[in-house]
Amino acid sequence: MAVIDMLAAEWLKLDRNLRGGLALVSSSPSIAVRGHVLTVSGIAFGTAGLRGKMEAGYSRINSLTIIQTSQGLASYLLKTIFHAEDKGVVIGYDARHNSEKFARLTAAAFVAKRIKVWFYEECVHTPLVPFAVSELQAAAGVMITASHNPAQDNGRVVLSLQGIIPPHDTGIANAILENLWPDRLSWDSTIVDETPILVKGLLAQISEKYYNAVLATSDASHITKETLKPEFVYTPLHGVGLPYMSLVLQRLGLLDGMITVDEQASPDPNFPTVEFPNPEEDGALKLAVAIATHHNVKLIIANDPDADRFAAAENVAGVWHQFTGDQLGVLFAYEILSRYPAESDRLQLAMLTSTVSTSMLQSMAKHDGFHVEETLTGFKWLGNIALQLIEKGFNAPYAFEEAIGYMFSDVVYDKDGVAAGAIFLTAATKWMTQEKLTPWGKLQQLYEKYGYFENANTSIRLSGREEIDASFERIRSLGTPYPTALKSRKVLRWRDLTEGFDSETPDNVPALPVSKDTQMITCELEDQVRFTIRSSGTELKIKRKIPPSYLKLEI
Secondary structure (H helix, E strand, C coil), X not given: XXXXXXXXXHHHHHCCCCCCCCCCCCCCHHHHHHCCCCCCCCCCCECCEEEEEECCCCCCECHHHHHHHHHHHXXXXXXXXXXHHHHCEEEEECCCCCHHHHHHHHHHHHHHCCCCEEECCCCCCCCHHHXXXXXXXXXXXXXXXXXXXCCCEEEEEEECCCCCCCCHHHHHHHHHHCCCCCCHHHHCCCHHHHCCCCEEECHHHHHHHHHHHHHHHHCCCCCCCCCCCCCEEEECCCCCXXXXXXXXXXXHCCHHHEEECHHHCXXXXXXXXXXXXXXXXXXXXXXXXXXXXXXXXXXXXXXCCCCCCEEEEEEECCEEEXXXXXXXXXXXXXXXXXXXXXXXXXXXXXXXXXXCCCCHHHHHHHHHCCEEEEECCCHHHHHHHHHHHHHCCCEEEEEEECCCEEEECXXXXXXXXXXXXXXXXXXXXXXXXXXXXXXXXXXXXXXHHHCEEEEEEEXXXXXXXXXXXXXXXXXXCCCCCCXXXXXXXXXXXXXXXXXXXXXXXXXXXXXXXXXXXXXXXXXXXXXXXXXXXXXXXXXXXXXXXXXXXXXXXXX
16 A cells, blocks of 8 residues: 555544545545645644644644644643643634634643643633743643634644743654544543633633733833824734734723724634735735725734734825834834833843844944844744843843744733734834824934844745755755855855854854754845845745845935
């Protein structure tokens, strides 16, 4: 029997829901399964856990792979965390197709291992899960979401106090392979309702603490009746963000200025008004722009569907400018810097950014005397390194990466789109009232102070991992050990974090961690040109990042 037939036969034995049809359209289960990628290795951990299309197959998201990965995680936690069964696991889910079902199956898998489950009783935004993990000192957290992926996708983010980084990611992956046969209880999604000893409701216990943390971090002390408050359009892009953003802004006294995009206000897993529910994508803010223009409002803010990312756009002299993730990142950095007590040592202030993000933060640090730490992409790295810096005596209140993700450590050691929205608007009120500057005007002021930085980011969608890997091998074939020039520009530095090579270090070993599971090459050329090409941790795409070159403005 061919390997693919053996895997298909095994799948039919394991998956109770196959004939019920999670995204199966064929009348012949064997043919349907055989048509998908059936690899026992399953879905690899990306920058944000596991994501994929909801279909049958070990490399897809479905009831069986959710149970298998949950059992593996449960087994790993029991082996590596003292009293993991009592510390428990936090589980949340968004409003995508099958998210609640997958969350319940996840809970059942943990209960089958006698591990306590802290379960959010309704769909929530992703930051509430890591917040609860920290608040409860839980063993781990699981969020069922595919964030801003297309409607046919779903996934799960695994969260811990220290981040799922090596060796934990490999340890969990190995534990999954050791726990492929589903426990009988793991198929029982009613366990959440019927096992009060092991399953505890969470929303009422955590939500108020979360709101208080966001309010404290937003620092609305300058807002009075005389404060200029921005009018703005808000869209949650058919996701779960509206109730959380509304309540926070109401308590900050900023809700009256908000106009909601009604067509995108309620959760809708089909995302009917956008091709991709990602505020970074072209056209995603089209409806918001139309409504803002109709109401003569100059500012737009947005979250992605699980509200862990934040985007903004401003109308400047009749032209809409959508802030890049890097531009918002430095605006937040300056706001954090401006709050830092004058009597405190700025050398103990640390901010973090990813290796594909703007170098403007380094320029600010050089000018103003604080510490910058660069990490790999993903908030599992940014959050983990922030905690390490705090252990060394640093104050590490903030981190960001160019993919519109912003972390405020006093709320959660992960990206948070609601906290970002609250801090952005409170900062905007200060700039408008005290300096007569809009956010775009403030950005231009920062360029004048620190230098002008411009970037160009693009992505290419591909059909599979094999095509992505082949593309990177073609890049590596340009030279040995690396090309000496690209077109007319000399290559000054070549860093390959997949193969483990850095031309700049004495031993050619990169300072940043190396991973064979992620493709990433950074190249520095003459004339201060720097770019990174990497595979996405969440989608089948290659991202080309050209971080800002430094240019002094002529004033």
